[in-house]
Amino acid sequence: MISNKLPKIWYGGDYNPEQWDAETWSEDHRMFKLAGIDVATINVFSWALDQPDEDTYDFAWLDEQFELLHGQGIGICLATGTGAHPAWMARRHPDVLRVDFDGRKRRFGGRHNSCPNSPAYRKFSAALATKLAERYGSHPALLIWHVSNEYGGYCYCDNCAAGFRSWLQQRYGSLEELNRSWNTRFWGHTFYDWEEVVPPNALSEEWGGSRTNFQGISLDYRRFQSDSLLDCFKLERDAVKALTPDIPVTTNLMGFYPELDYFKWAKEMDVVSWDNYPSIDTPHSLTAMAHDLMRGLKDGQPFMLMEQTPSQQNWQAYNSLKRPGVMRLWSWQAVAHGADTVMFFQLRRSIGACEKYHGAVIEHVGHEHTRVFREVAELGGELQAVGGELLDARGDAAVGIVFDWENRWAIDLSSGPTVALDYVKEAHKYYDALAKQQVAADMIGVDADFSRYRVVIAPVMYMVKPGFAAAVERFVEAGGTFITTFFSGIVDERDIVRTGGYPGELRQVLGIWSEEIDALLPEQRNRIVLSSAWSGGAEDAAAEAQRQTAAGSEHAGTAAAGTSARIAGGASGLAEYECGLLCDLIHSEGAEVKAVYGDDFYAGMPALTVNRFGAGRAWYVATSPDEAFLGDFLREVCAENGIEPLVAEASAELETAARVKDGQRYLFLLNHAAEEGWAELSSGGDDLLGGGASVAAGRVSVPARGVRIIRQRA
Structure with missing residues (x-):
């Protein structure tokens, strides 16, 4: 169980109250209740609000949100806010600015824009995490720490070059071993001094993003950058753990994201969480495989679905709406493959900048009379009814x-x-x-x-x-x-x-x-x-x-x-x-x-x-x-090998998955087709979403884009 403070499948998502006024907050809380939302992720990109300069911290707005949300019975997933450094930091401490693949020094802008080997970034991010833990660590609303956000992106600056050389010395011990491991006699690359080693980018060994003259050098630089970003995570994790040892810590991963070794990262996380954003034409088995990969990162431990959109995304080439029933279907798909939370980005839709057209529980119209909100509320009711029965259930694949x-x-x-x-x-x-x-x-x-x-x-x-x-x-x-x-x-x-x-x-x-x-x-x-x-x-x-x-x-x-x-x-x-x-x-x-x-x-x-x-x-x-x-x-x-399918037979677009707990098997039947589907059950059970009604062995139907969960004896 992620936290015994909320022993059910968590339901909620990213919330940005700092973008709104008090009257809007009141409406948000009313609608959260209607939707069954019980968790809010806050402070994800609020470093500039939390720390207006290097010596000042201002948590007044966050204090208010803790009290308001807690008063509404909503638990808090508290982000450390370090996913984007403030503008003052970039101006006063330019070492936080990354150098890109082509060797260009960035200016302030965007997010995930900090050099992972910047002394300033590491100092200020760990200090902010400590301040947050000191202030909110004992608050009853705090459920989990969310360190930074969607780590990623490589840097090729002088700090990274120096860090890379130190990393190599620890890995290889000597230049002789480094030269042997990289086969540097090829093309006259023998190194005689550690300072001769430079990052492999467009100015040295690489071109086109993944083409390289020396695979060993480029491979080690990817390991080093993954480790560098992981070190940043560990600095903040250790800061909050020192003051809140019993509060779990996570950061949101991104499925098959190529730049970070998530198996190595998962060893440093209390619980894996990830953000699921398939396209309308993504094969449902590829999404299922991503869920199973996230579950597999920590030896089958249930994970958090930290983000998904209630309807459409804003950043893909073609941002299609999720058709009626698909949000519910994909949410239960995550649960079927090991998620113990269902959470969205975002709870209220922003009105400016690049995510203003990203879907939300509360749309720009501002009320509950929308298709999306109705579907969110219906799913909230189902999650409330199921409660904690599925928590900690595991897979048993052969x-x-x-x-x-x-x-x-x-x-x-x-x-x-x-x-x-x-x-x-x-x-x-x-x-x-x-x-x-x-x-x-x-x-x-x-x-x-x-x-x-x-x-x-x-x-x-x-x-x-x-x-x-x-x-x-x-x-x-x-x-x-x-x-x-x-x-x-x-x-x-x-x-x-x-x-x-x-x-x-x-x-x-x-x-x-x-x-x-x-x-x-x-x-x-x-x-x-x-x-x-x-x-x-x-x-x-x-x-x-x-x-x-x-x-x-x-x-x-x-x-x-x-x-x-x-x-x-x-x-x-x-x-x-x-x-x-x-x-x-x-x-x-x-x-x-x-x-x-x-x-x-x-x-x-x-x-x-x-x-x-x-x-x-x-x-x-x-x-x-x-x-x-x-x-x-x-x-x-x-x-x-005597491996039996989960069902004897099924319609073409019907997906099956199972979780097992306390002698019970929960068989998920997920119909991705726009017409009714079916499955042949070898044994019957109880319909978990149908009030526990008995289901006989044999053929059972599943509505178009529908879900059935059959509870059986394992």
Whole structure:
């Protein structure tokens, strides 16, 4: 439970009373009651109000809001306000101003505009956090600390350059080790003095945002900047914790945001919170995967949905309205995947600047007679009725999908083999294929406990960090099923290639080695050809390819190509699928070949292998397959491992998720279609949103863009 001061799913959002007068506050409070709102996040961007100069603090307005909100029974999520420094700080302490990727010193403006290695910023932000904790730490309305806001953005100033050199000294210890780790003999980059190291940006090693001459340097700078911003968070966290040790601390993350290593950040947070802003055309499984990733950051612990819009956003290219029912549907989707709060940005719509067209609970018209407010109030009533029953309920997935930010950075920085490789998209393909089969999956880090799962999938595990391969081997040897893909096991944590053959440290458990990697043009496709019996041995083409490649024959490609052509030309009992993007040319070293390529000079070479290792099996998917392949493949893998779908069958756009608590399973049926959906339940239960009415096993309907929560025995 986030806080026993409010033992229910929190309902509220960002509130900016400093932008309004007392008469408006009174109306806000009246409407908050109508909507069932019980939490307000305040002081998010109020540093300039809280501290008009470096020696003066003025909390009169905040004192008033604490008393008014508490008097209305509304708990407070108190932000430290440090997401944007005041103008006076930029003028008097210019070291707080960032230098951008192109080497330009910024002026005052915007937000998230502070250098994370600025001595002035660190001093003043920690001091403000201390002042807030001294003043409000014992106030009964305080529920949680919200440090800063949506951390992000890199800096390339002299303070960051000096900080980077210190960070490198701590990481590597000596210039000799640094030079070895970065392979600096390439292009004459050997460093003889720490002062010779400079940040990699448009003035030195990088161009185009993610293109670089030296992956090791650029990768370490991303680690350093993520750590620098994290240090800023920890300074404020420690300041408030010193005075309020029992009040939880969070900061709002942003799903798949690329610049920060959220697994590392989550270790420093009491509870993960995040801001969910999908577009109207975002696949609902991608949003679900983001929720599961946020839950996975802290080993399955429930998280906070800190922000979502009640209707439309203001910053996307096309800011569509949420259709009737969608706000409720997406709110319950967050809860289904582990959220213990439902909160909005914003509670009242601003009248000026760039967020005046961002949706709000209270629109510019200023009253409750709007579609958006009616929907917000209806959801508030449901959350009130459910109360705390769902709090702390956890997932119990049997499949884990590995996601790693440093691996993502390394892939993005790679100088090949294709600019089209998108780590998030490749991970989502596997998540989506499982979701379409109503199979739950956790998003987990590289250091997760794999033994809790029957199947672990690590798509495009390009970077294999120390200990990962050994953990995979232990998992498979003990009976687990491991799946990885093309472009895996290539480099170590320094982005230095593991010589001796890809997939490096994963070669033994996979029983294959990869000779070459073919990059296909966007319009190019190859084929995956396999036996119709997934659980049986691969037939003619695969067997021939295995014999040829195991022997290392120089004419393997030609011979196998002829075999494959015969099969593709009309042999019965074989399935074919499309593939593209990248094709690894692999050889078996004991792995069973389950499928082969159908085209090009490597036709007949293995495209899918499985290796028995101890009591388990390790699969290698050597290319990026189409949706049909992943559906069939993962269905077979789940069946082999006794993994049951959450429902026996469901309509096309119906999403399922489950949370478990105290012997009860809460099955969420979320219909994303604009028409009625359905699901086939293997066992009945009680309808949580229907007053506890009994629901029988069999087919149940779910209204268009509707939600049902079925309480069952776990």
